[in-house]
Amino acid sequence: MTEIRLPGTLTPLFAGLPRRVEVEAATVLGAIDELEKQWPGLRDRLVEEGPALRRHIHVYVDRERGGLETPVAPGSRLDVIAAISGG
Amino acid sequence: MSKTLLTVATRKGTFLLESDDRRSWSLRGPYCEGWPVYHAIYDPGSGSIYAAAASEWHGSAIWRSRDLGETWEMSSEGLSYGDEDGRKVSKVSTLAVAGDRLLVGAEAPGIFESRDGGSTWSLLSTLSGQHGSESWDDPENQPPGHLGISGFVTDPGDSDRFFAVVQGIGAFETDDGGSSWTPRNKGLRRDWPADYEDVGFCVHKLVRSSEPQRMYQQNHVGMHRSDDAGRSWTEITEGLPGDFGFAAAVHPHDRETFYVIPVDGGHGRTMHDGKAAVWRTRDGGSSWQDLRTGLPQQNAHLGVLRQGMTIDAQDTPGVYFGTSTGQVFASADEGDTWSEIASYLPAISSVDVAVVD
Numbered sequence: 001m002t003e004i005r006l007p008g009t010l011t012p013l014f015a016g017l018p019r020r021v022e023v024e025a026a027t028v029l030g031a032i033d034e035l036e037k038q039w040p041g042l043r044d045r046l047v048e049e050g051p052a053l054r055r056h057i058h059v060y061v062d063r064e065r066g067g068l069e070t071p072v073a074p075g076s077r078l079d080v081i082a083a084i085s086g087g
Numbered sequence: 088m089s090k091t092l093l094t095v096a097t098r099k100g101t102f103l104l105e106s107d108d109r110r111s112w113s114l115r116g117p118y119c120e121g122w123p124v125y126h127a128i129y130d131p132g133s134g135s136i137y138a139a140a141a142s143e144w145h146g147s148a149i150w151r152s153r154d155l156g157e158t159w160e161m162s163s164e165g166l167s168y169g170d171e172d173g174r175k176v177s178k179v180s181t182l183a184v185a186g187d188r189l190l191v192g193a194e195a196p197g198i199f200e201s202r203d204g205g206s207t208w209s210l211l212s213t214l215s216g217q218h219g220s221e222s223w224d225d226p227e228n229q230p231p232g233h234l235g236i237s238g239f240v241t242d243p244g245d246s247d248r249f250f251a252v253v254q255g256i257g258a259f260e261t262d263d264g265g266s267s268w269t270p271r272n273k274g275l276r277r278d279w280p281a282d283y284e285d286v287g288f289c290v291h292k293l294v295r296s297s298e299p300q301r302m303y304q305q306n307h308v309g310m311h312r313s314d315d316a317g318r319s320w321t322e323i324t325e326g327l328p329g330d331f332g333f334a335a336a337v338h339p340h341d342r343e344t345f346y347v348i349p350v351d352g353g354h355g356r357t358m359h360d361g362k363a364a365v366w367r368t369r370d371g372g373s374s375w376q377d378l379r380t381g382l383p384q385q386n387a388h389l390g391v392l393r394q395g396m397t398i399d400a401q402d403t404p405g406v407y408f409g410t411s412t413g414q415v416f417a418s419a420d421e422g423d424t425w426s427e428i429a430s431y432l433p434a435i436s437s438v439d440v441a442v443v444d
Contacts, residue, residue: 009144012120013161044163045145049175056144082144 002031002072007082010046014039028059029068031078046080056083091399092155092443093417094136095409096124099433101138103156109405109419112428118159119150126181126394129441130189133204139179139191147179149191151205155443165208166191166199174224181394183239186246192236195224196253198265211265214253218270218283223256237393240293240302250293250317257288258304260317274320276308292335292393293317296342301371303345305335305393310347312372323372328359334396338421339404343371346398346406346422348391357388365396365408367422381425382416389414394437401442409435 001022011017017039025031029051036043048054051068059066060079072078093104093112100117101124119140127138138150140161148163168174174195181192189201191208200211214220222228233254240250247264250271257272270285281287289307296302302313308331309324324330331352338344346367350356358364363382366375383389390411399405406418413432418425 007144009120009142013145041162041164044148044167045142048146049168049170049173051170054144054146 094127096127096437097433141178194235271317298342301342326375333393334391336398339400378422409438
């Protein structure tokens with residue numbers, strides 16, 4: 001299982017969505033699609049047309065900056081970060 | 088007992104102002120998780136509030152409340168140009184109800200519709216085929232405010248007939264529900280060179296009076312009036328302190344009465360001389376009167392955006408506007424006198440009004 005850690009801006013948008021979720025997936029996009037199955041609409045909050053990560057959403061796999069196609073493995077930690085922006 | 092409800096869209100969420108008498112107001116919010124909200128409306132048909140919002144992190148969505156703000160849900164299902172051609176929905180700017188469907192205008196320019204009360208969306212039109220539309224997505228052609236659909240004007244008698252405003256390009260009308268479009272910019276002033284006669288105009292705000300042939304618009308360069316449902320336009324700026332502004336509202340019972348908020352057309356885009364004023368015509372734009380009673384008259388550098396002023400439909404209509412510095416002002420006597428009913432909101436994008444039970 002891959003552990004996904006989600007930003008605090010995302011969890012209020014979906015009932016029951018915790019900050020940490022475990023899924024089985026082969027890539028970052030696959031992991032997000034697994035979340036989409038449980039919380040419909042969630043993919044749209046992280047991924048835009050392309051598909052591509054939204055501009056201010058960053059992902060790190062085992063603390064290395066990644067993208068939608070970055071592989072994840074059992075035991076991986078996937079951090080989804082809402083970049084510091086706004087004011 | 089019925090009450091007056093103002094839906095106020097701000098840079099940090101949606102707020103609601105309610106009043107039983109249009110003099111004493113209570114405030115609720117923020118809603119929509121503090122997302123930047125560009126337009127919030129109340130739909131009398133469904134009793135729902137809709138809010139078009141675009142989070143810097145989480146993209147665009149339409150929020151909906153079916154219980155006057157107590158609970159909210161949001162959806163962007165179908166609110167996409169797809170993965171193929173590189174277009175992106177970077178923002179949703181404006182909302183309107185046309186019969187049984189809900190319209191939303193987006194950047195890059197396109198119109199999406201929902202026929203299930205905002206649960207799902209589909210692309211209705213990108214107005215492709217209009218002169219120059221092939222270059223609307225070119226970054227070189229983007230005006231500072233970006234190019235998108237910035238407003239609608241619907242027809243109460245015909246849900247297939249409505250106007251859409253393309254920012255920096257002009258107004259277009261459809262009479263077949265969005266399949267085909269006709270430019271409606273004849274007679275508008277423009278002070279810049281343009282490649283085409285029928286497009287290349289900067290329409291800030293378009294409104295229709297109680298008599299459908301009579302329309303008004305605040306343009307980048309001048310106030311204009313139409314007596315033939317937008318087919319031609321005549322400038323009516325004379326008597327106003329300037330030709331630039333965004334917000335405008337028309338009297339619900341008198342086609343000759345119309346309100347506008349002139350602002351400095353330079354970089355500041357705030358009310359002239361730091362003195363707040365709404366300007367009213369009662370003769371279709373032949374003459375104008377400034378309305379200042381109750382509005383701040385010194386050091387009041389207030390801006391009001393295109394959806395920032397509205398008017399209710401009561402016998403003696405109330406007029407309302409919200410500023411880019413977070414104040415809401417209200418008049419219960421057609422603009423003769425004003426009071427500040429909210430003071431410290433985030434920057435306001437839109438104010439809409441409805442009477443609810």
